[in-house]
Amino acid sequence: MSQRKPYVGGNWKMNTNRTTSADLARGVVDGLRDAAHVDVAVFPPFPYLLAVRAILRDRSSSIKLGAQDVYPKPDGAFTGEVSTEMLKDCGVEVVLCGHSERRHVLGESDAHVNAKLRAVLDAGLEAILCVGETLDERNNGHTDPVNQRQVRGGLADVTGDQISRVTIAYEPVWAIGTGKTATPADAQAVHANIRKLIAGMFGQDAAERIRIMYGGSVKPSNAADLFLSPDIDGGLIGGASLKVGEFVPIVRAAASKYTTP
Ligand code: PEP
Numbered sequence: 019m020s021q022r023k024p025y026v027g028g029n030w031k032m033n034t035n036r037t038t039s040a041d042l043a044r045g046v047v048d049g050l051r052d053a054a055h056v057d058v059a060v061f062p063p064f065p066y067l068l069a070v071r072a073i074l075r076d077r078s079s080s081i082k083l084g085a086q087d088v089y090p091k092p093d094g095a096f097t098g099e100v101s102t103e104m105l106k107d108c109g110v111e112v113v114l115c116g117h118s119e120r121r122h123v124l125g126e127s128d129a130h131v132n133a134k135l136r137a138v139l140d141a142g143l144e145a146i147l148c149v150g151e152t153l154d155e156r157n158n159g160h161t162d163p164v165n166q167r168q169v170r171g172g173l174a175d176v177t178g179d180q181i182s183r184v185t186i187a188y189e190p191v192w193a194i195g196t197g198k199t200a201t202p203a204d205a206q207a208v209h210a211n212i213r214k215l216i217a218g219m220f221g222q223d224a225a226e227r228i229r230i231m232y233g234g235s236v237k238p239s240n241a242a243d244l245f246l247s248p249d250i251d252g253g254l255i256g257g258a259s260l261k262v263g264e265f266v267p268i269v270r271a272a273a274s275k276y277t278t279p
Pocket residue numbers: 029189193194195196197233234235236254255256257258
């Protein structure tokens with residue numbers, strides 16, 4: 019049994035519209051009204067943040083409002099970008115940094131991910147640092163070195179105080195949106211190695227406290243098995259987070275592993 023409170027995020031990516039984002043938010047809030055022992059965040063597209071925030075507030079929900087991305091500069095001539103202060107102004111509490119699609123489709127480097135993550139933490143927000151290897155990297159036996167490089171790079175210059183506001187999401191690139199999932203044993207091995215690395219960087223206490231989510235084609239049918247693993251503290255959910263009937267059971271599967279300390 020884990021003493022870390024499970025955490026589940028729903029990454030809506032570039033999906034939904036004004037009507038369906040509101041419907042989805044209402045469905046998730048109502049479906050999880052009685053859910054305890056789990057932290058939940060939703061990550062709508064930027065244009066719908068305020069509408070989703072209004073729904074969370076009106077229903078007194080503890081579900082956190084998340085942003086899928088941020089730009090590390092405070093303001094200025096950065097057309098199309100969004101700052102931490104703008105996100106805070108919209109009620110955002112947590113920000114994804116280095117999602118696989120940002121790294122591999124939009125070309126973000128470890129250094130850029132690190133700049134974003136530090137801007138998020140400096141602004142007093144929570145960050146979820148996403149890491150994960152590609153299929154080629156996995157097939158060449160580079161799973162651990164790639165994840166270790168991304169964790170080290172992403173967390174460079176983060177302070178001992180700030181690490182308590184960081185969650186890591188291990189998301190093998192080959193499992194995102196593909197229907198392929200890491201086996202619980204494979205995911206557990208990577209999570210344990212990431213936790214060991216955090217112990218080396220920030221100390222044993224921080225390593226025991228930090229939550230490491232798994233992401234990559236999590237569904238109601240495989241969630242419970244994944245979340246049973248001792249170092250898997252919940253999930254970052256893409257496709258299945260767009261359906262209330264799939265996201266709610268995944269959150270419940272995560273909640274069931276927690277015991278109050
Ligand atoms: C994700 O976007 O972080 C993700 C894990 O997507 P999916 O669940 O669709 O694989």
